Amino acid sequence: MDLTLTPQEESFRAAAREWLEAHVPAKPLASLDTQEGFEAHRVWEHELHAGGWAVVSWPEEYGGKSASLVEWLIFEEEYYRVGAPRRVGQNGIFLLAPTIFEFGSEEQQKRILPRMANGDEIWSQAWSEPGAGSDLAAIRSTASKVDGGWVLNGQKTWSTRAVFADWAFGLFRSDPEAPRHAGLTYYLFPLSAKGVTVRPIRQLDGEAGFAEVFCDDVFVPDQDVLGVPGSGWKVAMSTTGSERGLTLRSPGRFMASTDRLAALCREGDRVDPTLRADVAQAWIDAEAYRLYTFGTVGRMLAGESVGAESSLNKLFWSELDIDITQTALRLLGPRGVLGADAPDAEGQWLADFLFALAGPIYAGTNEIQRNVVAERVLKLPKGA
Amino acid sequence: MRFGFTADQRELAVAVREILTSELTPEVRASGAEASGRRGPVWKALSEAGVFGLLVPEEHGGLGLNELDSVLVLEELGLAAAPGPVAETAFVCAPLLSDRPGFADGAVAAVAAEAGGYLPDADVADVLIVLEGEQARVIAAGGELTGQPTVDPSRPLFTLPAASGEPLDGGAALRDRAVLASAAQLVGASQHLLDAAVEYAKTRKQFGREIGSFQALKHQLADLMLDVEFARPLVYRAAYSLAEGKSTASRDVSAAKVNAAQAAEHAARTAIQVHGAIGYTDELDLQYWLKRVWWLVPSWGDAIAHRARVAAAVIDAGATMRTP
Numbered sequence: 001m002d003l004t005l006t007p008q009e010e011s012f013r014a015a016a017r018e019w020l021e022a023h024v025p026a027k028p029l030a031s032l033d034t035q036e037g038f039e040a041h042r043v044w045e046h047e048l049h050a051g052g053w054a055v056v057s058w059p060e061e062y063g064g065k066s067a068s069l070v071e072w073l074i075f076e077e078e079y080y081r082v083g084a085p086r087r088v089g090q091n092g093i094f095l096l097a098p099t100i101f102e103f104g105s106e107e108q109q110k111r112i113l114p115r116m117a118n119g120d121e122i123w124s125q126a127w128s129e130p131g132a133g134s135d136l137a138a139i140r141s142t143a144s145k146v147d148g149g150w151v152l153n154g155q156k157t158w159s160t161r162a163v164f165a166d167w168a169f170g171l172f173r174s175d176p177e178a179p180r181h182a183g184l185t186y187y188l189f190p191l192s193a194k195g196v197t198v199r200p201i202r203q204l205d206g207e208a209g210f211a212e213v214f215c216d217d218v219f220v221p222d223q224d225v226l227g228v229p230g231s232g233w234k235v236a237m238s239t240t241g242s243e244r245g246l247t248l249r250s251p252g253r254f255m256a257s258t259d260r261l262a263a264l265c266r267e268g269d270r271v272d273p274t275l276r277a278d279v280a281q282a283w284i285d286a287e288a289y290r291l292y293t294f295g296t297v298g299r300m301l302a303g304e305s306v307g308a309e310s311s312l313n314k315l316f317w318s319e320l321d322i323d324i325t326q327t328a329l330r331l332l333g334p335r336g337v338l339g340a341d342a343p344d345a346e347g348q349w350l351a352d353f354l355f356a357l358a359g360p361i362y363a364g365t366n367e368i369q370r371n372v373v374a375e376r377v378l379k380l381p382k383g384a
Numbered sequence: 385m386r387f388g389f390t391a392d393q394r395e396l397a398v399a400v401r402e403i404l405t406s407e408l409t410p411e412v413r414a415s416g417a418e419a420s421g422r423r424g425p426v427w428k429a430l431s432e433a434g435v436f437g438l439l440v441p442e443e444h445g446g447l448g449l450n451e452l453d454s455v456l457v458l459e460e461l462g463l464a465a466a467p468g469p470v471a472e473t474a475f476v477c478a479p480l481l482s483d484r485p486g487f488a489d490g491a492v493a494a495v496a497a498e499a500g501g502y503l504p505d506a507d508v509a510d511v512l513i514v515l516e517g518e519q520a521r522v523i524a525a526g527g528e529l530t531g532q533p534t535v536d537p538s539r540p541l542f543t544l545p546a547a548s549g550e551p552l553d554g555g556a557a558l559r560d561r562a563v564l565a566s567a568a569q570l571v572g573a574s575q576h577l578l579d580a581a582v583e584y585a586k587t588r589k590q591f592g593r594e595i596g597s598f599q600a601l602k603h604q605l606a607d608l609m610l611d612v613e614f615a616r617p618l619v620y621r622a623a624y625s626l627a628e629g630k631s632t633a634s635r636d637v638s639a640a641k642v643n644a645a646q647a648a649e650h651a652a653r654t655a656i657q658v659h660g661a662i663g664y665t666d667e668l669d670l671q672y673w674l675k676r677v678w679w680l681v682p683s684w685g686d687a688i689a690h691r692a693r694v695a696a697a698v699i700d701a702g703a704t705m706r707t708p
Contacts, residue, residue: 001452001624002386003707009385070385259704266699277688280695283704284618284639290706291617294387315610373609374602378582381597 003294005074012071016078019051024084028340028348032088033207038122038164041088045119055093055117062109063117069297077252081259091160092116092123094248096169099239103186103227112188124162124191126170126213127236129155134368136171137180137233141215143172143187145229149221150174152187152195155214160362162211163200165191169239170213171232184232188224195219205354240364248363249317251290257324257352258286261331264346268331278327285320292316308376311369318359318366325353387617389456397456403429404464410669413467416537421468422493422508431490436474445488446478451561455568455623459616462572462680465672467538469495469505471565477513479561480520480554486510496520496558499546502532504679506542514549518556521549536675556634560626562684563637567644568619570680573673574612574644577651580670581605581658588660601658608647608654615643632705635697638690645687648677 005013029044030037048054049063057072058064067075087093097116100109115121132138141154152172162168167190175183191198195218200208227235258279265279296306296313328349329336336353338345360366374380407426421427430436438454440446454475461471477494478487486492496513497503506512512523529542582605585596595601622640625633652674656663663670681687697703 001388001620003621003624005385255706262698262702262704266702273692276695276699277691279699280691281642283698284642284691284694285614287621287639287706288614288618288643291387291621292614294385295617298386298388312610312613315606316614367603370603370606371599373606374596378602378605378609380582380585380602380605381594383597383599383602 005070009070009074012067013074013078016053016056016075017082019053020078020082020084023047023051024082029085031205031207031351032086033161033203033205033209035164038088038161041085042119042122044085045087045089045122049118054119055097058097058113058117062113069300073250073252073293073297076250077255080250080252080256083256088161089116089119089122090248091125092121092167095125095239096123099169099186099226099235102238103231103235107223108226121167122161122165124159124165124168124211124213126156126159126162126168128158130157133158134365136236137184139171139173139184141170141172142176143174143185143220145174146219149219150185150187150225152189152215152218152220155212157201157210157212158362159198159211159213160209162191162198162213163208167191168213169226171236174229174232178230181233182230184236185229186226186232186235187220188226189215189218189220193218193220203354204357205351249321251286251293254286254289254317254320254324257321258283260347261324261328264328264331264349270331270333275327275330278323278330282320282324282327285316285323289316289320308372311364311372312377314363315366315369315373318356321356321359322353325349325356329353387620389620393453393456396453397460399433400430400435400457400460401463403433404460404466408464408466413538413669413672421505422473422490424468426466427468427470427490430470435470436478436490437488438474439479440482440488444482446482450627451475451564452620452623452627455564455620458565458568459572459575459619462569462574462676463576465538465573465576465676469493469509471569472496472504473509475565476558476562477511480513480552480558481511481522484511496562498684500543502541502543502683503529504539504541504683506544507531507540512544512549513552513558514544515555515559518559520552520555520558522552523549534675534679536672536679538672539676539679541679557626559684560634560637563641563690564619564622564626566680566684567615567622567637567640570641570644570648570677571612571616571619573677573680574608574615574648574651576673577648577655577670577677578605578608578612580673581608581651581655584659595658604654604658608650611643611647611650615640615647618643632697632703635694635703638685638693638697641685641690642687642694645681645690648681649687652677 029040032038032041052065055064056067056075059066129139143150143152156170169188171184172187173183174185195216197214199212201210203209261279261282335344340348340351375382407429434447437446438449442448458471472495473493476496481487492510493508494511495503495506495509499514499516503512506529510525512525514521528545532541532543534541585601586594588595618640622636625636662668
C-alpha cells in the first residue's frame with residue numbers, strides 16, 4: 001500500500017491546478033438548465049477542450065491526454081476543488097463515450113468522439129418511457145427496418161437537458177417478436193431530426209432540466225446503430241456500468257463538498273454537537289468513498305472487471321450526496337431555502353441539495369441497486 | 385498510488401485463517417475462556433505461526449513488521465471472534481514491552497485499558513498496561529483483580545484498584561493501535577455476521593421459498609454489505625497511516641472506528657433479525673460474534689467519541705488534508 005503519488009502524477013496535478021485556477025470563471029455560470037446557461041457551459045466545454053482538459057482519460061487522437069485512472073481521479077479532485085462549472089456534456093462524455101469505445105465501430109469513434117470532446121455536440125439520454133422506468137426492458141418505442149436504416153416511433157421521457165442538447169442515445173424495440181431483453185437496439189439520433197419533438201419538463205428547481213422526446217417516423221441511418229441490432233440490452237448494460245461505477249461521480253466531488261461543509265461549520269454561527277457529528281460523519285464517508293475507489297482502481301489495473309459491485313458504489317455516493325447537502329442546509333437554517341441569487345444566500349447548497357435528491361433515482365433507482373447487490377453479489381435467490 | 389496488500393501480507397492472513405478454522409472448533413469455543421484462551425490450542429498454534437512476534441523487532445526475536453502488515457490478521461481475529469487476549473498482546477501491548485522476554489513467541493500475555501476501565505482477559509495476562517491520558521503504566525499481574533461478569537463468557541472483564549505502576553513511553557501510540565485493533569476486528573466480525581445471515585437466508589424456507597428471496601430481507605442485507613464495504617478501506621488506511629507515522633494517524637484511526645462500529649452494530653442487529661427466534665438464543669454460535677461486537681464497539685471509544693475526535697481535527701483544526 002502506498003498512497004503517495006509519483007513525481008509524474010504530482011506534476012499532472014500541478015498542471016491541472018494551474019490551468020484550472022487560471023481559467024475557471026470567477027462568477028458562477030447561469031444554470032445549465034436554461035438556454036443562456038446551457039450555451040455558457042458549452043463555451044466552457046470549448047475552453048476546457050482547447051486547454052486539453054475536456055476528456056483527460058481519452059486517447060490524444062480524440063482530444064484527450066491518455067491519462068491513467070489515477071491521473072483522472074487527480075484531475076477530478078482538482079476540478080471540484082476549484083469549484084469549476086458542472087459538465088454540460090457529462091452524459092456523453094462519461095456515459096455514452098465508454099460505450100462507444102467498447103462497442104462503436106472505428107468510423108463511429110472517429111466521427112462522434114471528437115465533436116463530443118470539444119462540446120460541439122452535447123448528448124442526452126433517451127431510455128426511460130412512461131411505462132419503462134426501473135423496468136427498463138419494458139420499453140415499447142419501436143424501430144422498424146427500412147432501406148439503409150431504421151424508423152423510430154414512440155415516446156421517451158426524463159431525458160436530461162434534451163431541450164437544449166444536440167443528439168440523443170436511446171433504446172428502441174427493434175424486434176417485437178423476440179424475448180423482451182433480446183429485441184432491443186441502441187440508436188444514436190440528432191434531436192433536430194425530422195419527426196423529433198421535444199417537450200420541456202420543469203424540475204423541482206423550476207427549470208427545464210428534463211424533457212419528453214417524441215419520435216414520429218424518425219429515420220436513423222444504419223451507421224448510427226451502436227452495436228449489433230438486437231444487442232441493445234447488452235450495450236446498455238455497459239453504459240449502466242459506467243453510470244454506477246467509476247466515471248459518473250468521482251471522489252473529488254465529495255472531497256470538495258465535505259471540505260466546504262467543514263468550513264461552513266467552522267465559520268458558521270450555529271454550533272451544535274449533533275450538527276458537528278453529522279459534518280464529521282459526512283467527511284469520514286467521503287474519505288471512505290475515496291479509499292474504496294482506490295481499491296476499485298487497483299482491481300481494474302489488475303485486469304479484474306467491476307461488474308455488479310458498481311451498484312454498491314452508486315448506493316453509497318447517492319446517499320452520501322444527500323447527507324452532505326442536507327447537513328449544509330441544517331447548518332444554514334432558514335437561509336438554506338434561499339436561491340443562489342438571494343442577497344443573503346451562501347453558496348450553492350440548495351441547488352446542490354436538489355441535485356443530490358435525484359441521485360437515488362437516476363442511473364437505476366437505489367431499490368434496483370439493492371436488488372442487484374442482493375442477487376448478483378450476495379447471490380441470494382431471485383424474487384417471485 | 386497503490387491501495388492494496390502484498391502477497392506476503394495476504395498470505396499471513398490466510399495462514400491465520402487456516403489456524404483459526406482448524407483449531408477453533410465449536411467444542412474448543414464452547415469450553416470457555418480459560419481452555420480456549422491463552423492456555424488453549426489456538427494460542428499455541430498462533431504462537432507457532434509467529435503472530436505474537438509480528439510487531440516485535442527482529443533483534444528481540446520478532447518479525448519486525450508494522451501495523452499495515454498486521455491489519456489483515458486483526459481482521460481475521462474478528463472474523464473468527466477468536467478467544468483470548470491475542471490482539472491485545474500481539475498488537476496493542478507488544479511494541480511497548482518488546483524488549484522484555486517472552487513477547488516474540490507468545491510466552492507471555494498482556495492486556496491494556498484506560499485507567500478505571502475494564503481489562504479484558506486480565507486473569508490470564510502476565511502484564512497489565514493502564515493508560516491515563518497519554519501516560520502508560522505497566523503493572524505486574526498478580527494484583528487484586530475484581531471480576532466483572534459480562535454478557536460474553538468468552539471475554540471476561542476485570543477491574544483493578546488504583547495502582548501506580550512503572551511509567552512507559554508510547555501511551556498515545558498504544559491508544560491509536562488499540563483503536564485500530566478494535567476497528568479491524570469489528571470489520572472482521574461484521575463480515576462474519578453478514579456471511580452467516582446471508583447463508584441462513586439462502587436455506588431457511590417460509591411460505592414455500594427461501595426467505596432470502598424476499599425483497600425486505602434482500603434490502604436489509606444489501607444495506608449491511610454497504611456498511612461493511614465502506615468501513616473496511618478506512619481501517620486499511622488507518623493501518624497505513626500508523627505504519628508510515630503520518631501526522632493524521634490519530635484522525636484516521638478514529639475515522640476507521642466510527643464506520644467499523646456503525647457497521648458492526650448494524651451487522652449484529654441484522655443478523656439477529658434475519659435468523660429470527662433462533663438468533664435470539666445461545667444455542668447458536670452466532671452469539672459469540674454478537675457479544676464480541678457489543679464489547680468491541682464501546683472499547684477504546686465508541687463511534688460517538690471518535691466522531692468527535694474527527695470533528696475536532698477536520699472542523700476545528702482544519703486538518704482536512706487527505707494524504708499528508
